[in-house]
Amino acid sequence: MHKDLSRDYANGDFIAGAETYPPRWATEAAAMRRRLGDRARTGLPYGDGTRQTLDLFLPETSAPAGLMVFIHGGYWMANDAASWSHLAQGALARDWAVALPTYTLAPNARIHQITDEIETAITLAADLVPEGPIVVTGHSAGGHLSARMACADRAPAWADRLARVVPISPLSDLRPLMQTDMNRTLHLDLAEAEAESPALLARRAGVDCTVWVGGQERPAFLWQARLLSEDWDCAWHVAPGLHHFNVIDDLADSESLLMRTLLD
Numbered sequence: 020m021h022k023d024l025s026r027d028y029a030n031g032d033f034i035a036g037a038e039t040y041p042p043r044w045a046t047e048a049a050a051m052r053r054r055l056g057d058r059a060r061t062g063l064p065y066g067d068g069t070r071q072t073l074d075l076f077l078p079e080t081s082a083p084a085g086l087m088v089f090i091h092g093g094y095w096m097a098n099d100a101a102s103w104s105h106l107a108q109g110a111l112a113r114d115w116a117v118a119l120p121t122y123t124l125a126p127n128a129r130i131h132q133i134t135d136e137i138e139t140a141i142t143l144a145a146d147l148v149p150e151g152p153i154v155v156t157g158h159s160a161g162g163h164l165s166a167r168m169a170c171a172d173r174a175p176a177w178a179d180r181l182a183r184v185v186p187i188s189p190l191s192d193l194r195p196l197m198q199t200d201m202n203r204t205l206h207l208d209l210a211e212a213e214a215e216s217p218a219l220l221a222r223r224a225g226v227d228c229t230v231w232v233g234g235q236e237r238p239a240f241l242w243q244a245r246l247l248s249e250d251w252d253c254a255w256h257v258a259p260g261l262h263h264f265n266v267i268d269d270l271a272d273s274e275s276l277l278m279r280t281l282l283d
Contacts (some may be wrong), residue, residue: 086154
């Protein structure tokens with residue numbers, strides 16, 4: 020009988036004041052959109068689904084240095100782009116455009132379908148920001164999706180522009196999730212878990228990768244991050260003292276190590 024791994028992936032249960040983070044994120048994100056005014060283009064459709072939309076934030080310059088994409092987490096089952104607008108601050112200060120896709124959530128979409136949606140969303144963003152490199156980052160489930168964009172089995176129209184991915188606290192091997200309560204919603208089987216696990220797939224040649232994770236994260240997430248860095252033979256960084264909910268905060272700081280890793 021397989022061990023139940025649900026506790027291994029229960030991040031909020033091990034973060035003091037975890038319930039205070041989502042409302043803070045939403046407040047800061049809304050304030051960011053207000054500050055940007057007409058430089059915030061929200062709800063751009065990249066498909067026919069109600070959640071197939073993209074938020075695009077433009078820097079003050081008329082010619083962005085490039086495009087950064089941030090993909091939200093929530094175990095493919097929760098959240099949308101609207102809670103994360105404030106994380107665009109760091110890249111915007113460096114004159115990069117920032118795209119934040121929303122995607123269909125499980126159980127209404129399987130993980131392989133969500134992967135396809137993200138590729139389509141970035142295709143729209145790349146068309147809207149046609150010049151400069153593309154870097155893709157994301158958090159947790161979004162970390163998984165950002166890594167998937169760098170896998171050799173994907174061939175997006177913008178592949179030649181993809182310079183780097185920085186998966187933050189990524190889920191890189193999905194097979195353990197089959198042993199969690201979440202799988203009642205995700206409906207992962209072994210074939211999909213293997214086909215959608217970046218750590219089991221080759222990285223596309225020429226795409227740089229640094230895996231990012233908080234030093235105070237659950238052991239399962241430290242393992243997931245280390246596994247991807249080993250299997251892809253790429254750098255990884257353990258951010259001292261940070262947990263699963265605050266490891267993304269440095270995206271808002273243009274001079275943070277995380278932002279320098281992404282954009283320099």
